[in-house]
Amino acid sequence: MSRSSLVESVLDNLPVAVFAKDATDDFRFVLWNQKQEVITGLQAEKAVGRNDYDLFSKESADYFRDVDKAVLKKGKPLEVPDEVVETALGEIHMKTVKIPVVDSETGRLLVVGISEDITERVKAREQLEKMNKDLSKTNQELQDTQMQLIQAEKLESIGRLAAGVAHEVKNPLAMLLLGVDYLSKDLDPEDPNIDEILIQMKDAIHRADRIVRGLVDFSSNRSLTKEETTVTSLVEEVLLLVRHEITKASVKITEDVSEDLPPVYLDTSKFQQVMINLIMNAVHAMAETEKPTLKISAKAMSLEEVEKNQGARTYKVFRKGDLVVVLEIRDNGSGISDANVAKLFDPFFTTKATGVGTGLGLSVVRKIVELHNGEISLNNRKNNQGAIVQIILPTRAHAEVT
Amino acid sequence: MAKKVLLVDDEAGFTTLMKMNLERDGYEVRVENSSPLAVSAAKAFQPDVILLDVVMPEMDGGDVKAKLDADPELTDTPVVMLTALVDSTELSDGAVADSAGSMVLPKPVEMELLHNVLNQVLSEADSE
Numbered sequence: 430m431s432r433s434s435l436v437e438s439v440l441d442n443l444p445v446a447v448f449a450k451d452a453t454d455d456f457r458f459v460l461w462n463q464k465q466e467v468i469t470g471l472q473a474e475k476a477v478g479r480n481d482y483d484l485f486s487k488e489s490a491d492y493f494r495d496v497d498k499a500v501l502k503k504g505k506p507l508e509v510p511d512e513v514v515e516t517a518l519g520e521i522h523m524k525t526v527k528i529p530v531v532d533s534e535t536g537r538l539l540v541v542g543i544s545e546d547i548t549e550r551v552k553a554r555e556q557l558e559k560m561n562k563d564l565s566k567t568n569q570e571l572q573d574t575q576m577q578l579i580q581a582e583k584l585e586s587i588g589r590l591a592a593g594v595a596h597e598v599k600n601p602l603a604m605l606l607l608g609v610d611y612l613s614k615d616l617d618p619e620d621p622n623i624d625e626i627l628i629q630m631k632d633a634i635h636r637a638d639r640i641v642r643g644l645v646d647f648s649s650n651r652s653l654t655k656e657e658t659t660v661t662s663l664v665e666e667v668l669l670l671v672r673h674e675i676t677k678a679s680v681k682i683t684e685d686v687s688e689d690l691p692p693v694y695l696d697t698s699k700f701q702q703v704m705i706n707l708i709m710n711a712v713h714a715m716a717e718t719e720k721p722t723l724k725i726s727a728k729a730m731s732l733e734e735v736e737k738n739q740g741a742r743t744y745k746v747f748r749k750g751d752l753v754v755v756l757e758i759r760d761n762g763s764g765i766s767d768a769n770v771a772k773l774f775d776p777f778f779t780t781k782a783t784g785v786g787t788g789l790g791l792s793v794v795r796k797i798v799e800l801h802n803g804e805i806s807l808n809n810r811k812n813n814q815g816a817i818v819q820i821i822l823p824t825r826a827h828a829e830v831t
Numbered sequence: 832m833a834k835k836v837l838l839v840d841d842e843a844g845f846t847t848l849m850k851m852n853l854e855r856d857g858y859e860v861r862v863e864n865s866s867p868l869a870v871s872a873a874k875a876f877q878p879d880v881i882l883l884d885v886v887m888p889e890m891d892g893g894d895v896k897a898k899l900d901a902d903p904e905l906t907d908t909p910v911v912m913l914t915a916l917v918d919s920t921e922l923s924d925g926a927v928a929d930s931a932g933s934m935v936l937p938k939p940v941e942m943e944l945l946h947n948v949l950n951q952v953l954s955e956a957d958s959e
């Protein structure tokens with residue numbers, strides 16, 4: 430086969446790779462231009478006279494052969510938009526057009542290939558896709574943060590409102606109470622209803638006052654008075670405080686609190702408030718339970734252990750290796766319906782009758798726990814056994830740093 | 832002789848009701864609804880104890896207290912602050928003492944609690 434030097438130099442200077450295989454001679458290469466040398470890292474002398482199986486991996490060669498045969502069978506050009514080839518120079522991507530050609534001089538059947546190296550382009554595209562993905566992730570994170578900010582802002586404005594409203598509401602309440610106190614002393618013995626009415630009114634005044642106090646508690650930013658203590662003694666004190674309520678509701682308490690827990694750094698009275706709120710919630714949830722049982726447990730462990738026990742849950746404020754105290758309160762009450770799980774910690778969310786619940790308990794609880802750099806969750810136990818509250822507290826060293 | 836209580840609070844409805852309660856319980860009561868006039872009212876009335884609201888327009892309870900303390904004639908008169916501001920953890924059911932040592936009572940306040948506090952404050956003042 431003779432080629433003019435013109436054709437020769439055109440072929441060698443094309444920006445694309447050009448090769449040809451002789452289908453009548455076991456697909457051996459008969460043409461291999463310079464660009465093909467550059468792309469594959471194989472010199473023409475090495476390639477011409479050999480076939481794909483001599484030059485590439487079996488896997489690649491099989492693929493090339495299949496395409497070649499398909500081209501011949503169709504008798505028409507075929508485009509392979511993205512061919513991945515393992516070469517001496519690493520993995521490359523090529524866009525290849527294969528054309529069936531009959532050599533008019535020799536009558537031999539050739540497969541001519543024209544390949545463009547699109548490795549850079551593919552890499553750039555992958556890069557772009559990755560950047561795009563990162564970008565939408567960042568965007569999502571931004572949106573989440575914004576939502577949190579809005580939420581925080583909302584809570585803060587509730588807070589500011591609460592402090593103002595509290596004052597405005599407490600004054601009229603104070604007047605009502607003085608009026609009721611005055612009337613309570615000069616009762617008409619003829620009408621026993623008056624006594625009952627005044628008791629109810631007084632009750633209503635105190636209830637309204639409680640709600641206002643709850644609001645102020647929830648929104649107040651006062652700093653904590655932390656002291657070194659242990660969860661062991663905290664639980665002990667709290668159980669004394671709620672003993673009356675517990676006995677009244679015939680709740681059985683089982684305790685699994687280690688004696689030698691590492692010290693934690695807490696505002697004791699705030700944390701008593703937390704525990705009392707949680708225990709009273711549990712007592713309320715067990716109102717219909719036949720054998721109401723409350724299990725309180727506390728253990729020290731590394732954060733890794735907590736994560737292992739909790740599955741995929743991630744903790745926001747803790748780091749790997751932190752030693753934490755895990756306090757859990759399990760009840761065998763009603764549990765929480767799926768629709769309500771997400772709302773439990775929202776201010777004013779309550780499923781209790783007016784007058785019983787204010788819906789502020791858990792939001793105050795969460796706020797206090799978070800002020801201690803702790804985390805809290807409230808979930809259903811397995812098999813509808815009831816609810817479980819988990820509080821994770823930093824041990825002293827970590828608590829003090831922040 | 833009846834003990835004299837000066838009641839300083841900008842809320843006229845509150846002072847009216849408080850006065851009724853206290854008078855029925857045997858106190859002699861004078862009301863001052865304008866805080867800047869509290870000191871001169873105290874000088875004129877010579878109360879055994881002053882019940883002082885905290886949040887008031889013009890001059891708040893803290894300022895009034897400072898003026899009373901600064902006046903040699905009034906510095907020994909006990910003051911009980913009344914406030915709608917204190918929150919529940921500090922003040923579950925009772926009275927607390929503020930940093931300056933005066934008693935602070937929450938609003939709304941039960942007359943029973945107020946009587947106890949007044950009795951305590953007055954007997955302390957008598958024994959001095």
Ligand SMILES: Nc1ncnc2c1ncn2[C@@H]1O[C@H](COP(=O)(O)OP(=O)(O)O)[C@@H](O)[C@H]1O
Binds near residue numbers: 711714760780787
């Ligand atoms: N241990 C629990 N078991 C089942 N539901 C609970 C439990 N603790 C809290 N809840 C639910 O969360 C709601 C909000 O609780 P909380 O903020 O303390 O307000 P409140 O107790 O005034 O309703 C409750 O009304 C109840 O529906």
Ligand SMILES: [Mg+2]
Binds near residue numbers: 706709710786790
């Ligand atoms: Mg509650």
